[in-house]
Amino acid sequence: MSRLDLNSIPVVGGTGYPEPFAELVEGRTKQALGDAGGLTQFGVNLVELQPGAASSQRHWHSHEDEFVMVVSGELVLVTDEGETLMRAGDCAAFPAGKPNGHHLINRSWGPGVFLCVGSRIPGDSAVYPDIDLRYDGDTKTFLHKDGSPYPPREPRG
Template identity: 45%
Template structure:
């Protein structure tokens, strides 16, 4: 945990790291994430500086039951998939995703340039994540760990 100011670029980054099992894990291989909130020991909410290479996605299309999310585009032109709609975003654009609505979302980089954005979310315990396009379900345990199963609750 750090309590001093830092350059975001100095925070360690992970490329393509995910809790998704295969065949889903490979879908985020072009995502580079710096967990700024974790770096500073934040426990109430998370903040990530995320870069998407051309062709990369932010995550599988998903919706949360309890945790709100927010994104702010810094560089590039990602496509936001929001429910059945698509929106072309530009630097300075933002969007919030209210928990419990069931409206799934995902960012896709369909451009030839890297996309950079901030993603923020609260860490409300007991969250469940639905992935409408995939046979995947995520359930958060009391200690904050995630359990990933098929939609019929079979383990991966």
Template identity: 40%
Template sequence: MAILRKDSVPETEAVSGYPEPWNLGRGFLSYRHITEAGGLTQFGAAVETLLPGKQSSQMHWEEHEDEFLYMLSGELTVVENGEETVIGPGDACCWKAGVPVAHCLRNHGDRPATYLIVGSRVPHNICHYPGLDLLATSEGFTHLDGTPYPTKGETE
């Protein structure tokens, strides 16, 4: 058993892994990867903080992974298939694997928003990004036709 005290898990600045032109850069959110610190492997959980004026990810949905979010502080706008819903502390979101509800989080407020995010760790998952020429697979990011995006340092 691992007891993880408040603030004992280091905070990491997120760096977007999306290929160009979809990359979100850095400085949009930070996270504390709780399950990594605890050595768990079957699901992932992190406490994330999304900064004001920023977006968490590209709009996406997962083929094989469930996702769960629980708001801790602040306020977020959840965008699902173009519909926006504001959530606050105590609110939760569930995105079932295989249901094509594209979603992302936006912080339209003037202060950081913090939430617990949990997802299953399915090695063969495919993540879809509607409206973008982008898929995330276990082999990396590809175009919709399956052509891989170049990895860092490669040219297309």
């Protein structure tokens, strides 16, 4: 049977974002459901956002399709078109290579949970239109927009 036990899948927080961009996602945790199920062609994450937390910095991908569906709570989807309130059952899709920066923010009083599905295309890069940040999928590093690297993050403890 391929049923996954959510209670046995680790809940992880943190981010690879360099400072000062990590603060926006404090209060975000995820469970890597796809990894737990042995999936290799696409990722599936169950993500929880505490009040005030964002899913990511606003971004778009060069090669990776993304799909999100709100499972519970109330979240705000922010895209180039503006803001859209999303509740349980609401979905959004972001095709690869379409420069429409997006992320979810929890502006409510309680936690919000969403499912995120994304293709795992080698060499995928991400553009962050609002800040001096881009992700290079070939080197797996965060860079300034001018191409210079950010220093490695210091572990928090």
